[in-house]
Amino acid sequence: MKILKFGGTSVGSAESIRQVAKIIASYLDQGDEIAVVSSAMGGVTNLLSQASELAEANEDKYLNITRQIETIHADSIRQLLDTQSQSKSLANLKMTINELEEILHGVSLIKELSVRTLDLVLSFGERLSVPLLAAYFQQEKINAIPVDSRQLIFTNNDFGKARVDYSLTDKAITDYFQNISSIPIVTGFIASGENNETTTLGRGGSDFTAAILGAALNAEEIELWTDVDGVMTTDPRIVKNAFSLPYLSYIEAMEMSHFGARVIHPPSLQPAFNQKIPLRIRNTFNPAFPGTVIGSKPKTSGRLIKGLSSIKQVTLISLTGSGMVGIPGVSSRLFSALAAKDISVILITQASSEHSICFAIDPANAKGAKKVIKKEFEFEMERGRIDEPLIEQGKSIIAIIGENMRNTPGISGKLFSALGRNGINTSAIAQGSSEVNISVVIDEKNLSKSLNAVHQAFFISESKTLNIFMVGVGLIGGTLLEQIQAQSAYLLNERLLEINVIALSNTKKMIVDEAGIDLKDWKEALENATNSANLNSFVDKMIAMNLPNSIFVDNTSNLEITSLYQQILAASISVVTPNKLANSGKYRDYQLLQKEAFLHGVKFLYETNVGAGLPVINTMSDLKFSGDQILKIEGVLSGTLSYIFNNFTGDAAFSEVVMEAKNSGFTEPDPRDDLNGMDVARKILILARESGIEMEPEDVVVENILPKACLEAASIDLFFEELTKNNDHFESLKTQAEQSKKKLRFIATLEDGKATVKLTAVDQDHPFFSLSGSDNIIAFTTRRYYDRPLVIKGPGAGAEVTAAGVFSEIISISNYLYQGIKNILPNNHG
Numbered sequence: 100m101k102i103l104k105f106g107g108t109s110v111g112s113a114e115s116i117r118q119v120a121k122i123i124a125s126y127l128d129q130g131d132e133i134a135v136v137s138s139a140m141g142g143v144t145n146l147l148s149q150a151s152e153l154a155e156a157n158e159d160k161y162l163n164i165t166r167q168i169e170t171i172h173a174d175s176i177r178q179l180l181d182t183q184s185q186s187k188s189l190a191n192l193k194m195t196i197n198e199l200e201e202i203l204h205g206v207s208l209i210k211e212l213s214v215r216t217l218d219l220v221l222s223f224g225e226r227l228s229v230p231l232l233a234a235y236f237q238q239e240k241i242n243a244i245p246v247d248s249r250q251l252i253f254t255n256n257d258f259g260k261a262r263v264d265y266s267l268t269d270k271a272i273t274d275y276f277q278n279i280s281s282i283p284i285v286t287g288f289i290a291s292g293e294n295n296e297t298t299t300l301g302r303g304g305s306d307f308t309a310a311i312l313g314a315a316l317n318a319e320e321i322e323l324w325t326d327v328d329g330v331m332t333t334d335p336r337i338v339k340n341a342f343s344l345p346y347l348s349y350i351e352a353m354e355m356s357h358f359g360a361r362v363i364h365p366p367s368l369q370p371a372f373n374q375k376i377p378l379r380i381r382n383t384f385n386p387a388f389p390g391t392v393i394g395s396k397p398k399t400s401g402r403l404i405k406g407l408s409s410i411k412q413v414t415l416i417s418l419t420g421s422g423m424v425g426i427p428g429v430s431s432r433l434f435s436a437l438a439a440k441d442i443s444v445i446l447i448t449q450a451s452s453e454h455s456i457c458f459a460i461d462p463a464n465a466k467g468a469k470k471v472i473k474k475e476f477e478f479e480m481e482r483g484r485i486d487e488p489l490i491e492q493g494k495s496i497i498a499i500i501g502e503n504m505r506n507t508p509g510i511s512g513k514l515f516s517a518l519g520r521n522g523i524n525t526s527a528i529a530q531g532s533s534e535v536n537i538s539v540v541i542d543e544k545n546l547s548k549s550l551n552a553v554h555q556a557f558f559i560s561e562s563k564t565l566n567i568f569m570v571g572v573g574l575i576g577g578t579l580l581e582q583i584q585a586q587s588a589y590l591l592n593e594r595l596l597e598i599n600v601i602a603l604s605n606t607k608k609m610i611v612d613e614a615g616i617d618l619k620d621w622k623e624a625l626e627n628a629t630n631s632a633n634l635n636s637f638v639d640k641m642i643a644m645n646l647p648n649s650i651f652v653d654n655t656s657n658l659e660i661t662s663l664y665q666q667i668l669a670a671s672i673s674v675v676t677p678n679k680l681a682n683s684g685k686y687r688d689y690q691l692l693q694k695e696a697f698l699h700g701v702k703f704l705y706e707t708n709v710g711a712g713l714p715v716i717n718t719m720s721d722l723k724f725s726g727d728q729i730l731k732i733e734g735v736l737s738g739t740l741s742y743i744f745n746n747f748t749g750d751a752a753f754s755e756v757v758m759e760a761k762n763s764g765f766t767e768p769d770p771r772d773d774l775n776g777m778d779v780a781r782k783i784l785i786l787a788r789e790s791g792i793e794m795e796p797e798d799v800v801v802e803n804i805l806p807k808a809c810l811e812a813a814s815i816d817l818f819f820e821e822l823t824k825n826n827d828h829f830e831s832l833k834t835q836a837e838q839s840k841k842k843l844r845f846i847a848t849l850e851d852g853k854a855t856v857k858l859t860a861v862d863q864d865h866p867f868f869s870l871s872g873s874d875n876i877i878a879f880t881t882r883r884y885y886d887r888p889l890v891i892k893g894p895g896a897g898a899e900v901t902a903a904g905v906f907s908e909i910i911s912i913s914n915y916l917y918q919g920i921k922n923i924l925p926n927n928h929g
């Protein structure tokens with residue numbers, strides 16, 4: 100025997116009822132023995148309680164509502180039944196509505212609605228839906244019979260939440276089912292009290308009816324048909340990738356629903372739990388989906404946690420004081436006093452110092468709780484042994500739930516690192532020794548961010564998102580967007596990584612789209628954007644959105660933007676940038692950013708500051724952390740200058756070669772930054788700092804090769820004009836070098852704490868002699884690489900390699916956020 104219970108939405112319209120009939124027929128086709136429990140048609144129970152209130156207030160308007168109820172049912176009758184059967188059903192409907200109106204009329208006369216009468220009124224919902232269903236099922240060749248549960252379920256007279264007399268009830272049910280050949284369609288929610296009074300079973304009442312029937316009949320399964328696919332991992336309105344769980348234990352189901360998952364109401368399912376009858380939550384509107392089974396067998400699905408629940412609003416109260424340490428009875432007094440005032444406590448924590456107790460309650464009880472506590476501990480408070488209770492509003496609780504986390508180390512580590520790496524502070528933490536639930540109190544403003552971050556961290560099969568906010572979409576930024584777009588399918592399929600570009604800005608416009616910008620047409624989107632570019636508001640918006648796993652990418656060479664990095668890092672948003680200006684200003688600022696990133700558990704990454712995509716900075720930090728000591732750095736650190744001096748060999752004039760470098764995307768936005776040595780000076784300064792030297796920009800000795808007129812030109816175009824006038828100067832430098840069989844190299848050196856940058860003519864024996872293209876070369880002489888230095892060489896500028904360097908740092912943040920994920924292949928999802 101299977102019990103199929105259909106909720107209000109499942110029987111809410113003629114169309115849904117047809118769907119229900121199909122579901123029932125499919126069971127019968129399989130030869131299943133079934134009994135059906137139904138709720139009132141969706142919304143009807145609420146209408147009945149409204150009608151009762153209006154009648155009590157002696158308002159005739161209750162008649163509008165009874166008419167509305169009549170129409171709802173009459174419409175369905177007309178839509179579902181053949182003309183011959185309609186008249187009988189409509190006549191019955193009329194009679195029942197008359198009976199209801201008489202009762203309400205009585206209420207309106209005495210202007211009093213007792214709980215007893217309210218139960219009677221509410222019973223009409225199921226008493227109207229069930230005959231309608233049975234009539235339609237019969238027409239559909241289902242041998243159905245309407246059953247009023249008041250002949251099966253017996254309770255006391257606690258109206259509104261009547262207690263079941265199981266011995267009477269079980270007997271009535273087994274007797275009834277012994278001699279039955281049709282499919283009973285049973286009214287949910289209602290029962291018979293003492294003296295045949297009509298009672299109701301309280302919240303989740305129809306589920307309760309199904310559980311009572313299932314338990315009495317020792318059913319094989321109880322199916323609760325509703326309008327969702329089952330119990331979801333978490334609230335799908337907040338986490339878009341939440342999914343339906345195939346299996347939950349009773350305990351897990353209880354924990355999930357305690358913390359917000361409203362699909363089931365465990366107390367009403369207790370009879371089924373007690374008898375270990377499996378429950379299945381199924382979707383009437385998606386019957387092919389298997390739904391969620393709730394059962395007693397511990398299933399090892401490999402999932403460490405089953406779900407993530409939350410309570411949106413709680414108040415946190417802390418009771419602190421020296422008078423609590425080692426004194427028994429304080430917590431007992433506290434919680435008894437709260438209980439006496441019916442204040443339910445949602446979560447409790449106390450550290451072993453016993454110096455304070457902290458607990459969470461419903462905000463509606465905050466005032467009351469404060470009063471109760473002050474009264475209970477008046478004596479201690481007057482004497483300063485216990486402080487005034489500290490009340491904190493605006494908090495939420497999130498809880499991870501799963502029986503498999505019992506005895507599994509690392510779960511809380513994962514939880515807290517997902518929160519910590521997103522800058523989410525935890526105000527209180529509780530884990531019962533049953534280890535089925537870890538609950539964390541956080542600020543309500545971080546609820547969505549927390550649920551998303553934690554959900555992604557635990558559910559391996561869920562794609563991991565990175566949310567990108569990008570300023571600067573010139574050569575590097577534009578190329579980066581192309582690379583992200585080209586690689587997105589691979590990252591999603593092979594690495595379950597979803598890169599959402601949430602916001603873009605150039606100097607004119609900016610766009611922000613929480614759903615992610617379609618990278619196929621980001622250019623048009625930006626052109627057509629209505630918002631003018633504004634750095635501060637870009638950053639404010641990004642911080643206010645408070646999305647998990649956010650990364651700010653700066654692809655400009657703008658100084659103003661770098662002054663916002665600190666604020667961004669402090670908001671626990673990582674920064675990735677090829678812009679060298681943040682790291683080549685005052686040493687103090689450089690240090691501050693390092694500290695800020697560390698303090699807030701986020702990343703500040705800038706490998707492309709030196710050698711573009713070449714692994715220069717990371718190699719250096721590897722050397723340093725493994726205990727090596729850097730003695731000397733020597734390098735050609737400018738792709739532009741490398742290109743220029745490699746190509747300034749034939750007939751082309753110097754200014755022409757510079758223009759070629761600019762057109763190839765090697766130069767700084769203003770090529771003078773390359774030619775005047777500033778770009779290289781910044782790079783050697785950054786390397787000096789990375790090697791541990793507290794160097795200031797003015798400490799770098801730079802030999803400028805540009806004539807004054809070029810330096811002072813008012814624009815880039817004018818600069819090229821001036822440069823053309825000075826071609827002879829460079830021609831003569833070249834001739835001198837060539838005569839001595841040397842090549843010109845712009846070399847940066849760091850040695851003995853001193854940094855210099857100058858144009859040098861090197862001979863054939865010099866390792867930098869044979870560079871080509873835009874190659875950079877960096878030689879590290881260290882304690883370990885002493886006789887022969889460690890050399891890194893390759894293209895050190897250009898769109899593709901630089902953008903790729905930025906891209907790989909973005910990806911590296913995903914590895915940091917989701918430790919270990921990168922090695923899990925998609926066919927291995929948990």
Ligand SMILES: NC(=O)C1=CN([C@@H]2O[C@H](COP(=O)(O)OP(=O)(O)OC[C@H]3O[C@@H](n4cnc5c(N)ncnc54)[C@H](O)[C@@H]3O)[C@@H](O)[C@H]2O)C=CC1
Pocket residue numbers: 570571572573574575576604605606607632634654655656657660677678679707708711738764765766767768895896897898901
């Ligand atoms: N091109 C290369 O090979 C390499 C470049 N870099 C660095 O990458 C950064 C970008 O260089 P490129 O893309 O080559 O230069 P670019 O001039 O093509 O792009 C920079 C973009 O930033 C935009 N921008 C400037 N201020 C802005 C603001 N306040 N808001 C929004 N956008 C703004 C500009 O309009 C421009 O479109 C620079 O910091 C450069 O030093 C680093 C390594 C190699």
Ligand SMILES: N[C@@H](CC=O)C(=O)O
Pocket residue numbers: 707708709710711736737738739740765766767773778895896897
């Ligand atoms: N303009 C720079 C670009 C890389 O930092 C260079 O030429 O090296």
Ligand code: NA
Pocket residue numbers: 706707708709710711712713714715716904
């Ligand atoms: Na690099």
